[in-house]
Amino acid sequence: MKEGAEKRKKNEPQRLRCSVQNYDWGRTGEDSKAARLFFLNSGLDIQQDEQYAEFWMGTHESGPSFVINDSKVRDSDSDFKSLKSWILENPSVLGNKIVKKWGTDLPFLFKVLSVAKALSIQAHPDKEQARTLHKLQPTLYKDSNHKPEMVLALTEFEALCGFVSLEEIKNVLHTVPEIIELVGDDEADQVLHVSELSGEKKVKAVLQSLVTQLMSASESSISETVYKMKRRLNMQKKVRQLTDKEQLVLRIEKQYPADIGVMIAFFLNYMNLKPGEALYLGPNEAHAYISGDCVECMATSDNVVRAGLTSKYRDVQNLCSMLTYKQLQGSLEILRGVPLNPYTKRYIPPFDEFEVDCCILPQGKSTIFPTIPGPSIFLVTAGEGIMQTDSFGETISEGAVLFVPADTEISVTATQGLQLHRAGVNSRFLYDN
Missing domain, CATH: 2.60.120.10 (Jelly Rolls)
Known part of the structure; x- marks a missing residue:
């Protein structure tokens, strides 16, 4: 039995050498599952002081995989043919249905994530928005595809996903006075006086206005109110048990001081996945992964619109306009396989x-x-x-x-x-x- 069959036939399994992404939210060195898999896959050394965030398997140009169809050890990815090129030369390996629907490219992107600190408050555009964003800002939005996705926990995995119920949003305004300081009494009153009976369109408009006001606040006012909130919760935890969400918000604030994403976290569902549990998210749903290792799969895209908990470009206008503002509490389906x-x-x-x-x-x-x-x-x-x-x-x-x-x-x-x-x-x- 050969370890690497020489010139394998196109209808046989092909070994891949895959890519890694070193984002600053990744786990460090050998603590990262993504790093370990990359090391074992590529033979390249793990840098102990570097963050390894994502191990990519697929055809996306931001992190391509390469076909290794002989037993010769080579030094760089440039010595191999990319999986995308190989599929283009051998489209039959996809099957007729896939070629007819998506052309000669793999329609999914497979990853392993190792999360040490919170990812950005983000959403992924639908197909129409992706085409527009890619056309207007191709260096920022590098493809024209949508990006629905699913995470499957390898370890305990924490995430913020979708907006909480309208009732809970109102409770946040009652219990987190710093948010009202940021948006003003009139904006808060609109939310407090709207109801499900007002209709989905009205509820969405009110929530969109609230989130846009928060996201658009000045840096100085955000810094001041986040500090006030942190000080208040640290005082209160001496006399009462903080809620899970309050404890989470304090953790995130340590990672991203004076960031508006700390406040936005109050409005998102806090999910804890056990190993073997999965969660999926469609386009335009707000989310942020918090910690843990997972397998992730998605449509072949790298489009991310961010507006909080990040040092990268914050596209507040596009994020606030594209979100569904659906209250997903109670409808977030945990898949157990x-x-x-x-x-x-x-x-x-x-x-x-x-x-x-x-x-x-x-x-x-x-x-x-x-x-x-x-x-x-x-x-x-x-x-x-x-x-x-x-x-x-x-x-x-x-x-x-x-x-x-x-x-x-x-x-x-x-x-x-x-x-x-x-x-x-x-x-x-x-x-x-």
Whole structure:
């Protein structure tokens, strides 16, 4: 059994060498799962004083993967052919449905995130907005695609996702007086006097006005009111138990002092995912990941509109105008996976571009991933095993990433306890159309 088959056939799994992103919110050195996977995947050294945030697997130009189809060790990515180029030369590996819908590119982007501190308050544009943003600001918004996404927790994973209920937003205004200082009594009264009976359009307009006022406040007033809020909560925690949200806000303030995102956090749902739980977000939904390691899958895009908890460009006008302002409390669906067999669960979001399987295979056990009419990317997140097809066999271990063409049955046997994740096109799209 060869470790790297020489000039593999295009219909066989292809090993990938993948990319890493060193954003300042990432975990440092060996503490980062993204760094460990990158090191094992590429053979490059981990820099112990550097933040490793995201391990990318796919075809996006901001973090491309490369096909390694021989056993020769090479020094740089320039020595390999990109997965995007290889697919362009071999479009049949995607399957007819995928080519007809998305052309000769992989419709999903697969990642592992290692989050040490909060990501920016952000949202991802829908397709129409993405086209407009890319046309107007191509250096900032680097593609014209939308970016629905799903995170699957590898460890305990914290996130802020979508707006809380209107009732809770009103409670925030009653209990966080510093917010009223920022927006003024008239703006606060509009929110306090609106109700669900006013209609969705009216509620959205009132919330949009409130959030825009907050986001547009002057730096000096934000700094002053965030400091007041912090001082008040630190005093109150001496006499009462702070709520989970209040404790979170104080944590975020330490990471991003005098940032308006600290105040916005009061209006967003605070989610705690356990390992094996997943959460998906559509376009134009406000969110910020807080801490933990996760697998993430999304449509192939890197468009992020930010307006808080970041040192990067803050596009307040676009973010405030694009958000849905839907109250997602109670409707945020936690996916726990649909069992496919004793070892594998499938996480299926309501987006055509992707789904994710998680397989935990005890030592000595085997399982099969049946043929599907679309491509897959397999990532080994722990352990070791053997991957086989009718014409291919290879040892796989933590950090291995393989592109598997459409219509390829995969058999996997664990030689040690094995955990792997598969990203592929959504089964509902593949079989319901």
